[in-house]
Amino acid sequence: MSELRLYNTASRSVEPFTLPEGVPAVRLYCCGPTVYHFAHIGNLRTYVFEDVLRRGLEYFGFAVKHVVNITDVGHLTSDEDEGEDKMEKGAARTGKTVWEVADFYTQAFMKDIALLNILNPSVWCKATDHIQEQVDLVQTLESKEYTYRTSDGIYFDSAKFKRYADFARLDIDSLQEGARVDKGEKHNITDFALWKFSPVETRRAMEWPSPWGVGFPGWHIECSAMAMKHLGQTLDIHCGGTDHVRIHHTNEIAQSECATGKPFARFWMHGEFLRMGESAKMSKSSGEFLTLDVLIRDGFHPMEYRLMALTSHYRNYLNFSYDALENARESLKALRKKTDPLIGQGGSIGSTKAKEWQAKFREAIGDDLNTSKALGILNLMLKDTLQDYEKSALVRDFDSVLGLGLDTPLTVVREAASVDAAKVEALLVERKEARASKDFKTSDRIRDELAAMNVVIKDGPQGTTWEVKNGK
RNA sequence: GGCGACAUACCCAAGUUGGUAAGGGAUGGCUCUGCAAAAGCCCUAUUCCCCGGUUCGAGUCCGGGUGUCGCCUCCA
Numbered sequence: 038m039s040e041l042r043l044y045n046t047a048s049r050s051v052e053p054f055t056l057p058e059g060v061p062a063v064r065l066y067c068c069g070p071t072v073y074h075f076a077h078i079g080n081l082r083t084y085v086f087e088d089v090l091r092r093g094l095e096y097f098g099f100a101v102k103h104v105v106n107i108t109d110v111g112h113l114t115s116d117e118d119e120g121e122d123k124m125e126k127g128a129a130r131t132g133k134t135v136w137e138v139a140d141f142y143t144q145a146f147m148k149d150i151a152l153l154n155i156l157n158p159s160v161w162c163k164a165t166d167h168i169q170e171q172v173d174l175v176q177t178l179e180s181k182e183y184t185y186r187t188s189d190g191i192y193f194d195s196a197k198f199k200r201y202a203d204f205a206r207l208d209i210d211s212l213q214e215g216a217r218v219d220k221g222e223k224h225n226i227t228d229f230a231l232w233k234f235s236p237v238e239t240r241r242a243m244e245w246p247s248p249w250g251v252g253f254p255g256w257h258i259e260c261s262a263m264a265m266k267h268l269g270q271t272l273d274i275h276c277g278g279t280d281h282v283r284i285h286h287t288n289e290i291a292q293s294e295c296a297t298g299k300p301f302a303r304f305w306m307h308g309e310f311l312r313m314g315e316s317a318k319m320s321k322s323s324g325e326f327l328t329l330d331v332l333i334r335d336g337f338h339p340m341e342y343r344l345m346a347l348t349s350h351y352r353n354y355l356n357f358s359y360d361a362l363e364n365a366r367e368s369l370k371a372l373r374k375k376t377d378p379l380i381g382q383g384g385s386i387g388s389t390k391a392k393e394w395q396a397k398f399r400e401a402i403g404d405d406l407n408t409s410k411a412l413g414i415l416n417l418m419l420k421d422t423l424q425d426y427e428k429s430a431l432v433r434d435f436d437s438v439l440g441l442g443l444d445t446p447l448t449v450v451r452e453a454a455s456v457d458a459a460k461v462e463a464l465l466v467e468r469k470e471a472r473a474s475k476d477f478k479t480s481d482r483i484r485d486e487l488a489a490m491n492v493v494i495k496d497g498p499q500g501t502t503w504e505v506k507n508g509k
Numbered sequence: 510g511g512c513g514a515c516a517u518a519c520c521c522a523a524g525u526u527g528g529u530a531a532g533g534g535a536u537g538g539c540u541c542u543g544c545a546a547a548a549g550c551c552c553u554a555u556u557c558c559c560c561g562g563u564u565c566g567a568g569u570c571c572g573g574g575u576g577u578c579g580c581c582u583c584c585a
Contacts, residue, residue: 051525068585076585083585123583208512256583278585285584308585309514312578348522348533354515354579355522364521364534371533374548401523409523413532477543484545495547502547 039400041097043090043274044352046282046305047204051405054094054304056273062100064268065091066302067158068260068277068285071108072142073127076149077326078342078357083278083308085343086351086406088155090276090306092438093402103158104267106260107146109139110164110243110253125242135242139165149329152339154440162263164254168245170262171254175231175247177296187222190233191249196225198291204305205283229288230255257288261301265293275302279309309354311346332362340441341366347408347439369441375419376432376443384426386434391427394418398435411439461492465501 041054056063067087070076076084094101111124127138150157164171175191178184183197195201202209209227220226234252235244244251264272270293277286286305293301313327332342345365349355386395394414401410415435419428436443464483471479487494487503494503 070585071583080585086585206512280580280584283580284582310579310585344533345521350523353522356578358520361521361534367535368521368533400525404525407523407525409521409533410531413523416532472543475543481544493546496542496545 039396039403041093041403042405043304043306044405045303046307047302052304054097054274056099057303060273062102063094064271064273065094065101065103066260066264066268066272066275067103067105068275068281069105069107069161070142070146071123072139072146073111073123074142075326075328075330076146077328078332079311079326080278081149081153081329081342082311082346082355084150084155085153085346086308087276088150088153088440089347089351089406089408089438090274091156091158092440093406096399096402096438101159102268103156104160104162104264105158106263107139107143107161107163108256108259109143110256110259111135122241128242152329152333153343154340154442156440160267162267164259164263165243167259167263167266168254170266171258172232172245172247174258174262174265174292174296175254178231178292181295183292183295184231185224186249189222190230190252190255192223192228193231193288193292193295194224195227195229195291198295200294201227201287201291204290205287207283207287227287229257229284231258231292257285258292260285261289261293261296264301265297270297270299270301272302274304274306276306276308279307282307308351311355311357313357327357335359337362337366338369338447340447341369344369344372344412344441347412347441350409351406372416372419372441373443373447377446379425379429379432380444380446382426382429384424384430386427386430388423388427390421391423391431394421394423394431395434398431398438402438408439411435415439461487461490461503465494465503469501 042051043054044051067084070080091101091103109124111122111126124135124138127133127142128135131138131141133141175184178193179191183194184191185194186192201207207227209225220228232247232249232252232254234250235241241253244253264275275286275289282305290301329339329342333339341362342365345362346355348365348368386392398411398414398418401407401414404410415432418431418435423431433444442448464487468480468483471477471483484494491505492503493505494501
């Protein structure tokens with residue numbers, strides 16, 4: 038039986054994953070979205086990776102307690118008082134209150150991940166529901182003298198955490214030199230806010246009382262506070278996007294380990310970025326970005342995007358392009374052609390050969406979630422000479438990790454573009470008559486006419502079927 | 510300026526401790542078809558950005574070069 042091995046950012050190497058004695062379920066925490074805007078498809082790539090991780094853990098027999106946070110507090114764009122509050126910006130953009138904005142984009146996010154067949158975590162937790170926990174954690178740090186006060190907030194003194202630079206392998210000196218922002222009142226460039234005071238002259242849309250005055254929590258503290266509340270002081274796996282390594286996770290480690298004196302997480306895993314072909318950046322702050330909704334509007338199915346994400350390894354960057362997505366679409370179509378007839382065949386993995394395929398698949402997933410290799414194995418397995426019921430069982434088994442929904446018919450996500458079905462049917466009857474009398478000129482004309490309406494027809498043994506062609 | 514990643518066929522992409530280039534899509538060929546589409550079958554890298562080196566043997570290790578990209582500010 039192969040084991041599960043995962044890449045740990047902390048050690049920069051692939052390590053066997055096991056659970057400590059007495060821990061019944063994997064304590065998994067994934068950094069969730071800041072709900073001030075739609076998630077773009079780059080964000081979603083990371084959630085697909087985390088979903089595969091969670092499914093992979095379960096495939097290897099681990100129970101998983103999976104916690105994902107919703108960041109619904111607006112944070113400034115830097116730890117200084119510069120920039121705009123993202124939530125308030127979102128409110129200004131949409132004409133809603135910050136609370137409505139948070140709710141709206143939370144719902145939108147939930148819809149996206151459901152469409153991508155991403156399993157719901159065991160716990161969703163919102164930052165605004167855990168203000169007290171965050172205040173408590175800051176107080177603990179304060180009592181241990183890791184904090185100091187400036188005119189705008191309570192800060193963590195990173196110089197007091199000797200291992201601060203270790204996790205991200207930071208070179209603090211060169212950071213100082215190349216720094217783009219002034220450290221302001223901060224003692225060190227790497228210090229960060231734990232609690233920010235509301236400006237004296239204005240009221241913020243979101244603010245809470247605290248021992249230090251009315252204000253709001255710093256960005257990093259929420260993850261530590263919520264992760265510890267729901268999972269305990271040490272997590273088994275903490276994950277997020279690769280951009281979190283240097284700042285967010287470094288700070289989480291600092292504040293958490295200083296507060297508890299214990300390791301914060303045993304494994305750290307990070308998904309690499311999705312990049313745009315024309316070097317356009319996948320960033321929400323730059324304005325233009327692609328959402329799942331846009332892809333759907335362009336005629337793509339969310340599963341096509343999921344498959345595209347699965348074709349590459351989560352630790353490699355993936356270039357997004359419509360070409361690549363179309364590739365995934367054809368690929369999924371061809372795959373489903375083979376798997377659809379197997380749906381509902383029951384059966385179990387019994388023969389030696391079937392078990393060998395399963396072992397190969399398991400090894401690929403166990404190899405730091407090598408979904409690309411796993412997909413190759415799926416394809417080869419489908420070509421092999423196995424009984425259909427065994428293939429069916431294997432597809433179900435593999436899909437429990439891949440999450441492509443191969444064990445159920447593909448759901449229609451987008452209603453076929455508005456086409457007058459009655460007219461299409463009438464034309465098809467006309468064409469059928471023309472063909473019967475060998476009037477191929479007319480029949481071809483009708484097909485062209487239908488093509489102009491974006492309708493593609495297929496003549497089969499059971500008669501002619503048609504569908505509306507989607508996509509660009 | 511500082512740090513880092515990557516470079517495999519037309520495209521996406523895997524390649525474990527070096528042992529003789531997965532898989533998918535597209536293209537092409539064939540079968541089928543009034544013609545198409547659909548379906549089925551088959552083929553597609555003596556070679557892994559370049560130049561050296563180590564080795565019996567390197568895409569895989571070492572050195573140098575070139576190129577692309579990312580991060581260093583909120584960002585998955």
